[in-house]
Amino acid sequence: DTGVSQDPRHKITKRGQNVTFRCDPISEHNRLYWYRQTLGQGPEFLTYFQNEAQLEKSRLLSDRFSAERPKGSFSTLEIQRTEQGDSAMYLCASSPRSDEQFFGPGTRLTVL
Amino acid sequence: GDSVTQMEGPVTLSEEAFLTINCTYTATGYPSLFWYVQYPGEGLQLLLKATKADDKGSNKGFEATYRKETTSFHLEKGSVQVSDSAVYFCALSALTGNSGGYQKVTFGTGTKLQVIP
Numbered sequence: 359d360t361g362v363s364q365d366p367r368h369k370i371t372k373r374g375q376n377v378t379f380r381c382d383p384i385s386e387h388n389r390l391y392w393y394r395q396t397l398g399q400g401p402e403f404l405t406y407f408q409n410e411a412q413l414e415k416s417r418l419l420s421d422r423f424s425a426e427r428p429k430g431s432f433s434t435l436e437i438q439r440t441e442q443g444d445s446a447m448y449l450c451a452s453s454p455r456s457d458e459q460f461f462g463p464g465t466r467l468t469v470l
Numbered sequence: 471g472d473s474v475t476q477m478e479g480p481v482t483l484s485e486e487a488f489l490t491i492n493c494t495y496t497a498t499g500y501p502s503l504f505w506y507v508q509y510p511g512e513g514l515q516l517l518l519k520a521t522k523a524d525d526k527g528s529n530k531g532f533e534a535t536y537r538k539e540t541t542s543f544h545l546e547k548g549s550v551q552v553s554d555s556a557v558y559f560c561a562l563s564a565l566t567g568n569s570g571g572y573q574k575v576t577f578g579t580g581t582k583l584q585v586i587p
Contacts, residue, residue: 400577457563461513
C-alpha cells in the first residue's frame, strides 16, 4: 500500500499526559499537512511542511503542540499536557507539486 | 478569509434517488474546488475536483460543475446506492502563506448522506 499511513489509529490518554502521533506520507511527496477534525466539522489546518521545513502554522497550534519532519519523510505531531478539548481526529495529508492532497486514515485521540 | 458553506445534513434518500448536495464558497483569487468523501472510521478520499470556471469534475457517477458566477460547486448523482452512504465535504484550495506559498485547503462542515434500501 503506497498511501498515507498514520499511527496509532486510536489513542486514549488521561488529561495532562503527552502524546505523539506519526504520519508516513506517500514517498516523494515533499509537502505534508496536519489537520484536526472535531465531530461534525470539517478538517481544520494545523501546520504545513515542505520537505523538512515547517513553513506555516495555524493559530490553532498552541504552544503545547509541536510538529517535526526531521528528514523530510515521516512527520510527528506531539501534544504536551493534553486537555479534554484536544480530543479530535488528527489527519495527515501529503501532496506533490499540485493542489491535490492525499489523506491518511487519521488518529483518533480521546482525552479522559 | 476563504470559506465554504454546504447544506446541513443528514440527507436521507432511498436507493436510486437523485442526489444534490449544495456547496457555495467565498474566496479571493481563483481557487480549485473539491469534493471529498469520508466513510465511517476512515480518512478523507478525493471524490472529484475542478480547477477553473465551467470545469466539470466527475467520478463514480458523481458530478460537480465549477460555477464562478454563482460561486457554487454542487454535487450531484443521478442514482444513489447504499454504498454511497458517507459524509461528503466540499473544499477549496488556494495558494496562500507567507513562505513562498502553499495550497491551503478550506473545508465545509460536511453533509452526511444516508441511503436506505
